[in-house]
Amino acid sequence: MSGENDYADLTFRNLNLDEEEESTNIQVTAGSLGQILTLGLLTVGYLFDYLVVTENTSMFAYMGSPVLAAWDVSSVDWMFMYTLALLLFNAVLPLYNNPRLTGYYWRQFRKNRLAVFSGWIVIGISLMGLLGPILFDPPTLSLTDAYLPPVGITARPEGTPISGVWKYPLGTNHQGQGMLKLLVYGARVSLQIALISTLVATGIGAVVGATGAFVGGIVDEVLFRYVDVQSVFPVFIFLLYLVYLFGAELYYIILIFGFFSWEGTARLVRAEALQRTEEAYVQASEAAGASRSWVIGRHIIPNVSSTIVTVATLILPSFVLGEAALAFLGFSEPGTFSWGTTIAGGRGSLSTAPWISTIPGFFLFFFVLCVNSVGDALTDAVDPRGESGE
Amino acid sequence: MGMKWYIARRIAWTVFATWLALTITFGLLALSPSAGELQAAQQAAMQGGNAEEAKENYQERIGLDKPFHERYLDWLVGIVTLNWGWSISRQQTVLTAIGNAYPYSLQYILPSTIFTTFVGYGLGLWGGMHRNQPSDYAGMVIAFFGISIPNFWFAIMLILITGVWFQDAAVLGVALQPFKLPVFYDSDVPISQGWLSVANIKQLILPTVVLSTASLAAQMRYSRAQVLEYVNSDFVKTARAKGGSDAYVLFRHILRVALVPLTNILVGTVLGVVFAGSLIIEQVFQIPGLGQLIFKGITNNDTALVLGPVLISTFLVIFGNLIEDLLYTVLDPRVDYSDR
Numbered sequence: 001m002s003g004e005n006d007y008a009d010l011t012f013r014n015l016n017l018d019e020e021e022e023s024t025n026i027q028v029t030a031g032s033l034g035q036i037l038t039l040g041l042l043t044v045g046y047l048f049d050y051l052v053v054t055e056n057t058s059m060f061a062y063m064g065s066p067v068l069a070a071w072d073v074s075s076v077d078w079m080f081m082y083t084l085a086l087l088l089f090n091a092v093l094p095l096y097n098n099p100r101l102t103g104y105y106w107r108q109f110r111k112n113r114l115a116v117f118s119g120w121i122v123i124g125i126s127l128m129g130l131l132g133p134i135l136f137d138p139p140t141l142s143l144t145d146a147y148l149p150p151v152g153i154t155a156r157p158e159g160t161p162i163s164g165v166w167k168y169p170l171g172t173n174h175q176g177q178g179m180l181k182l183l184v185y186g187a188r189v190s191l192q193i194a195l196i197s198t199l200v201a202t203g204i205g206a207v208v209g210a211t212g213a214f215v216g217g218i219v220d221e222v223l224f225r226y227v228d229v230q231s232v233f234p235v236f237i238f239l240l241y242l243v244y245l246f247g248a249e250l251y252y253i254i255l256i257f258g259f260f261s262w263e264g265t266a267r268l269v270r271a272e273a274l275q276r277t278e279e280a281y282v283q284a285s286e287a288a289g290a291s292r293s294w295v296i297g298r299h300i301i302p303n304v305s306s307t308i309v310t311v312a313t314l315i316l317p318s319f320v321l322g323e324a325a326l327a328f329l330g331f332s333e334p335g336t337f338s339w340g341t342t343i344a345g346g347r348g349s350l351s352t353a354p355w356i357s358t359i360p361g362f363f364l365f366f367f368v369l370c371v372n373s374v375g376d377a378l379t380d381a382v383d384p385r386g387e388s389g390e
Numbered sequence: 391m392g393m394k395w396y397i398a399r400r401i402a403w404t405v406f407a408t409w410l411a412l413t414i415t416f417g418l419l420a421l422s423p424s425a426g427e428l429q430a431a432q433q434a435a436m437q438g439g440n441a442e443e444a445k446e447n448y449q450e451r452i453g454l455d456k457p458f459h460e461r462y463l464d465w466l467v468g469i470v471t472l473n474w475g476w477s478i479s480r481q482q483t484v485l486t487a488i489g490n491a492y493p494y495s496l497q498y499i500l501p502s503t504i505f506t507t508f509v510g511y512g513l514g515l516w517g518g519m520h521r522n523q524p525s526d527y528a529g530m531v532i533a534f535f536g537i538s539i540p541n542f543w544f545a546i547m548l549i550l551i552t553g554v555w556f557q558d559a560a561v562l563g564v565a566l567q568p569f570k571l572p573v574f575y576d577s578d579v580p581i582s583q584g585w586l587s588v589a590n591i592k593q594l595i596l597p598t599v600v601l602s603t604a605s606l607a608a609q610m611r612y613s614r615a616q617v618l619e620y621v622n623s624d625f626v627k628t629a630r631a632k633g634g635s636d637a638y639v640l641f642r643h644i645l646r647v648a649l650v651p652l653t654n655i656l657v658g659t660v661l662g663v664v665f666a667g668s669l670i671i672e673q674v675f676q677i678p679g680l681g682q683l684i685f686k687g688i689t690n691n692d693t694a695l696v697l698g699p700v701l702i703s704t705f706l707v708i709f710g711n712l713i714e715d716l717l718y719t720v721l722d723p724r725v726d727y728s729d730r
Binding site: 030082165225228229231232236237238239240241245317321324325328329340343348350351352357359361364369372373 | 403407410411414418421425438535537538539540541542543546547549554567665667670679684685688689691696699700704705708710711
């Protein structure tokens with residue numbers, strides 16, 4: 001579309017107020033219709049998997065589909081798909097629909113070359129976690145292949161020198177599981193905990209913060225007194241205890257992380273939203289008879305989204321590290337291949353087979369480092385105050 | 391009137407928060423399965439007795455047969471009178487267990503906290519004052535390293551380097567073997583050779599370093615952000631316009647407001663980092679301190695043993711927040727308390 005047409009279109013719309021309203025309405029419904037449809041489809045799929053398909057059977061195998069028959073979709077997988085759908089419709093789509101703003105953010109972000117490089121690594125590891133488990137079978141136990149060093153290295157883990165083989169490019173651990181596959185499957189666990197927990201935490205935090213700021217009064221007081229109490233508890237120990245009481249299943253850990261780490265988000269969003277509640281567009285919306293939930297969901301939360309993104313990138317790495325630490329201490333679901341579990345498994349043979357602990361730890365460190373670097377650059381990109389330096 | 395009223399309300403809130411923390415803790419205690427009861431039942435079953443009867447006997451002995459509100463009141467009174475319960479797995483009172491364990495934690499937490507506070511705050515202030523200069527970038531690299539490295543993996547890597555590779559490595563012909571550090575903490579050393587003996591200090595180096603990296607980074611980032619927030623503010627500009635030197639502006643104006651959150655950072659963030667960190671560090675290095683006490687309490691289902699240290703840290707955070715808010719009234723003249 002050329003600029004001239006745009007302009008003509010605009011004047012035409014200005015003259016014809018009814019039609020403008022109609023066209024924006026259609027636009028809104030197209031986006032949210034897709035979201036409702038996708039989420040509905042996922043819900044139906046989940047209910048089908050949960051209620052109809054027997055346990056430990058793949059939903060696809062149950063339906064007789066040869067494709068994906070090996071994939072027994074877990075609760076975490078369902079939550080993950082929900083998260084991806086929500087991100088697609090609420091983060092990617094608005095950015096796509098708003099190329100001018102997206103371009104501005106990108107130009108700001110691009111100034112930090114290190115962050116761009118880190119961003120590619122984050123994308124790479126995320127793709128590895130997303131696609132790897134679809135392409136490769138899970139690592140299998142094979143005691144005859146235990147303690148194989150990575151390719152190109154000769155070591156004596158059990159006295160006799162052995163060299164790495166191409167079947168296991170990064171060697172194997174004490175149970176003969178390939179390190180590369182453990183890395184790929186571990187990347188998925190880290191990615192799942194990172195995205196789902198962050199979405200839950202920032203979601204609750206944003207709603208609580210915006211509600212407190214906009215409604216004010218007793219609601220604000222009660223919500224943020226609770227935030228005070230939650231921030232007082234030693235969360236990690238609390239998590240350990242809950243995980244111990246109720247089991248170390250991954251979806252459980254993910255939800256506990258999400259539900260007990262939103263207080264920082266709520267505080268920051270509240271501080272930001274307090275300024276927004278005074279804006280003319282909020283008053284206009286209220287004057288037009290909009291309900292509180294409409295104003296919060298339509299005006300306040302979208303206008304503090306830069307704060308939300310900033311906080312999300314700050315808490316996301318802590319979830320990845322927290323899950324790895326829990327797994328390292330032995331609190332992880334059997335059958336999931338967390339990087340923390342793999343690192344802990346290599347502790348006993350640190351002097352003879354150091355690659356078992358070293359390689360996954362290096363990936364974990366690098367992943368978190370890159371996320372932090374991207375987060376730092378994003379904060380600078382969306383925060384206009386960052387430009388006012390000497 | 392305004393400020394006094396504010397302080398009174400703040401203290402009242404502290405009391406309320408403490409009570410709330412105690413109540414939630416009691417709720418957890420009541421919800422969780424009782425290890426002693428299971429033990430008694432198992433014992434009775436193994437000896438051919440009646441498991442149900444043993445359970446009831448146990449409940450009577452511990453006082454579980456009393457009504458809920460009486461147990462709750464007993465428990466509150468117990469906390470106030472320093473009767474914090476009995477640890478099943480250790481066969482001693484919780485306070486005795488804490489008393490035995492805390493010196494082992496304190497001996498590396500204390501040096502680490504003092505070091506990271508001064509160095510972390512110093513580096514953060516320096517970075518904020520010299521924004522986007524090479525020294526600031528160097529500081530940021532350290533901070534990024536500190537917040538990104540998983541501390542359990544860092545501990546393992548340090549063990550690998552100083553404990554394993556130093557055994558037969560050499561740098562420039564000098565063998566590193568004499569610098570080799572012990573892999574695990576030997577809890578007999580402080581008793582047989584003294585807490586300040588070379589052998590004890592040597593085995594505390596690695597835990598201190600690991601604990602310091604994370605909290606150093608947290609304090610650096612925080613203090614740098616504080617300085618950046620104030621460095622362009624009106625009162626700093628005024629001070630500069632009057633001809634104040636860098637040092638004068640920093641110490642007289644920026645530090646005055648930037649120091650207030652230090653108590654919160656120290657107590658809140660550092661306690662968080664320390665408690666989570668010490669749990670992992672003591673697990674990796676096998677130090678019999680508070681972190682390991684909590685971990686063993688959790689894995690042995692010994693709820694009273696877990697809740698004791700948790701309560702202590704909760705009290706410290708509540709108290710630290712109170713001190714922070716009270717300090718604001720003294721140190722930050724901008725805050726207006728008339729409408730609070």
